[in-house]
Amino acid sequence: MTLNTAKLTLAATIVGISCGVAIAQDAPPPTPVTVVTLQAEDTTLTTTLPGRVVASAVAEVRPQVNGIIQERLFDEGADVEFGDPLYKIDDATYEAELAQAEASVAQAQANLDATTKEAERFATLLDRNVTSAQSYDDAIAARDAASAGLQLAQAQLQTARINLDRTTIRAQLTGSLGRSLTTQGALVTAGQAEPLATIRQLDPVYVDVTQSAADIIRWRRGHTDQELGDADRTVELILADGAPYEQTGQLTAAEPHVDELTGVVVLRLEFDNPDRLLLPGMYVQVEMPQGVVENVILAPQEGITRDRRGQPTALVVNDENVVEQRMLTVLRDSGNHWIVTEGLEDGDRLIVAGFQKIAVGATVAPQERGAETTDASAAQN
Known part of the structure; x- marks a missing residue:
């Protein structure tokens, strides 16, 4: 190798090393993304039913x-x-009627006393054979009639007292x-x-909701009990403004009749109402338990998208911090989560933020949701 050739080779080597260093320096770092580590769990399925608040008791004042x-x-x-x-x-008329009834009782009592003495006198005369048996019988009949007259007067007196008392409603x-x-x-x-006024009992209150006859049949046959198992069976209430009600309720009764036009049955639920927040006639929604699904994933809705065919998909980060796409089977929603039965597993890291700047196969820098706030606070301190 000549001297010139060696110089050229050395120069080429130096240039190559310099280019490699430049390329390494220009390579962008992995894109940061926010992930949520998923966990498989059992969850209770619920259904939302519309309802109206009803007072537990109503009395119209008349x-x-x-x-x-x-x-x-x-x-x-x-x-x-x-x-x-x-x-x-105004009770003036009823006080007068009471006084009249009291006088009638006194008169009837005096008549009874007189006829009683008369009957006793005729009994003595009959024992002496001074009077006839007919006269004695007439005296006894007069005494009994006077006794009945006293009872009638006493009943009228009681009626007068009741009417006078009813002048105070x-x-x-x-x-x-x-x-x-x-x-x-x-x-x-x-x-x-x-009515003069209406009294309503507001604690507790009832909530009347409607449910399809098919669901009622499941309840009657006991299938719902089998599906629920030991799950929480309390009923939750959602108010008209979308906020949940603090108190939970219980199913108390079901109307034994199916509406011919709508095919639904009215259910009655009972809720405590200590703060009088629920008022009769108020529209609410009820979350009723329907069954339990086991070993499913509750995925945050912001991490689930749909492709052009409408199939739900998700982006997850594997063990090498590489983005993978998963095709999902979604059962239904549960609050702000999707219930996923296939496509996601326990321990998967679901991307919920930052996926707009990444693609499948890209290497990313995952950070658990909530950890970025902690890191920012630590940096400020």
Whole structure:
């Protein structure tokens, strides 16, 4: 090898080494992505049913006697106990009737006393053979008639007392009163169609929901019990604003009738309502348990996409930090997760953020979701 050839070879080697170093320096680092490590678990399937809140008890306040309303004895919207006075009706007429009934009782009692003595006198005369048996029988009949007259007068007296007591209209239910539907000075009649006010019991409350007849058949046959096993059977409530209700409920009854037009059955659920948050007529949604699926993956919805055919897919990071694509079988949604039965396994790292800048086969730098916040806080400290 000549001197010139050696120089050329050395120069080429140096150039090659320099180019390799430059290429190594220009290579981009792995793209950071956020992942969630998945875990297989058993989950309870639920169904969402629409429903309406119903008061557990309702009492419409109506008068039982006729008269003029003299006074309203409650505050509108207040809570009342059984027997609390609500309205006062003018009782002058009923006091007079009571006095008349008391006088009738006194008169009947005096008549009974007189006929009793008369019957005793005739009994003595009959023993002496001074009077006839007919006269004695007439005396006994008069005494018995007077006794019956006293009982009738006493019954009328009791009726008069009841009517007088009913001039004070009282609460027949413990609960919450709404607005008054009558005013002072209004004429009311016994058993009128229009209530004076309405009392509603709001703790607990009922929620009436509708469910298909097919689902009811499953409940009746016990299949739902087999599917649920030892799973949580409490019923959850979703309010009109989408927020969950703090209290859980229980199924208490099912209407033994299927609607001919809709093919649904009305179910009644009971919920505690200590804060009076649930009001009658309010629209709600109920999450009812339907069954349990075992060994499935709850994948965050932000990590699942669909291809052009609508098939759900996911990007995962393997042990070499290389991106892989998985074709999934999704059963249904569960909150903000998808229930995946095939395609994902326990321990898979699902990409949930940063996948817009990566492709299948690319090497990435995975970071567990939530860890990036911890690292940022540590760096600030």
